[in-house]
Amino acid sequence: MPRLRLTIAYDGTRFAGWQLQAPGGGRSVQGCLEEALAKLCGGLVRVHGSGRTDAGVHALAQVAHLDVPEDRAGLPWQRALNAMLPPDVSIVDAALVAAGFHSRFSATGKAYRYTLWTERAYVLPWRRPYVWNVGRYAPLDVAAMDACAGLFAGFHDFAAFCNAGSDPASTSRLVRSVSRVASPSPQEMAWEFRAEGFLKQMVRNLMGALxxxxxxxxxxxxxxxxxxxxxxxxxxxxxxxxxxxxxxxxYASDGRGHKRHLFHQPEAGQG
Structure with missing residues (x-):
């Protein structure tokens, strides 16, 4: 069956996370996608994501793959899915890829961005769902935060920054960088975390430490x-x-033979 790769953006505010939930467990991004795909493909289609995001976490470029019926391969997938998905999920890109492409196991790294709101007096209402309001702590010692961020780079055992609820084979990870990046406004401070992979809630724990x-x-x-x-x-x-x-x-390849591809071109400070 032809393999389809999706790049997905979503507002995680009203989701219980990426992964399908038990009955009564709340909405999931995977569930919304599979519901729409079932209508387009005429039956259940399993969607495989690059990884799980927790309840309330957002995405600009989650990557997933699925196998579609041969007779549906030519559908305009991006347009068709976006017409059926709820407003808090969008397909950013859709492309047929090689059968060996796997959204999770082919991945060579991930990037997360965490945004702080640092203004003491107020929070813009439309930014509240996408920031952590630390204004009551302002001003933060940014130089000390930079120094601490440098400690996380490299290959370390991050057991102290892994929350319960998973059982990884190893808690050691290679972190490529933790650094401040451009923010859309002077009231915000954005941090980007890049690694070969992350443990459960590891980025949120590193941000809490910073x-x-x-x-x-x-x-x-x-x-x-x-x-x-x-x-x-x-x-x-x-x-x-x-x-x-x-x-x-x-990914080392985008699944269509093109070398080294990073599925994101976000605006500074989004999410």
């Missing part, structure tokens, strides 16, 4: 010790889901 450093509650050296000791109970609290957005999934 904010505690910025507040002066802990020092970068304290966080270095937490990283070394590997005990989650010693680490700062998890940051809220609202500020987190999956902005890219990287």
């Amino acid at each position: 904010v505690e450093v910025g507040r002066g509650k802990v020092s970068p050296e304290d966080i270095r010790s937490v990283l070394t000791m590997g005990q989650r109970r010693l680490a700062p609290p998890t940051a809220p889901a609202s500020g987190l957005c999956l902005v890219g999934v990287e």
Whole structure:
């Protein structure tokens, strides 16, 4: 059967996450996609995502794949799906790819962006679902946060920054970079996290640590010790889901023979 690759954007505010939920467990992005695809394909079609995003987490470029019936391969998939999906999910790109392409196992890296709202006096209502309001902590010590972010780069055991609820074969990950990036307004501060892969709620835990450093509650050296000791109970609290957005999934090939492709071109500070 032909294999279709989708690049998907969604507002995670009203979703229980990417993954299908048990009956009564709430809406899922995967469920919305499979419901629309069932109508287009004439039966159940399983969608495989590059990874799970939790309840409330957003995406600019989640990647998924599925196999479609031969006689439906030529459908204008992007237009057809967008006509059927709810307003908080959009197909950014749709393309037929090689049968060996796998949205999860072919991925070589991911990028997440976390956005903080730092204005003390107010939060713009339309930005509230996409930021963590840390204005009451302002001003943050950005130099200390930068120093702490540098500690996360490289290959480390991130057991202290992995929440319960998963059982990975290893808690070690290669983090390529954690850095501040351009924000759409002076009231916001955006951070980008790039790695070969992430543990459960790892980005939110790293962001929680950075904010505690910025507040002066802990020092970068304290966080270095937490990283070394590997005990989650010693680490700062998890940051809220609202500020987190999956902005890219990287592959050595785009599935059509083109080398090294990163599925995202986000505007600065989105999500």
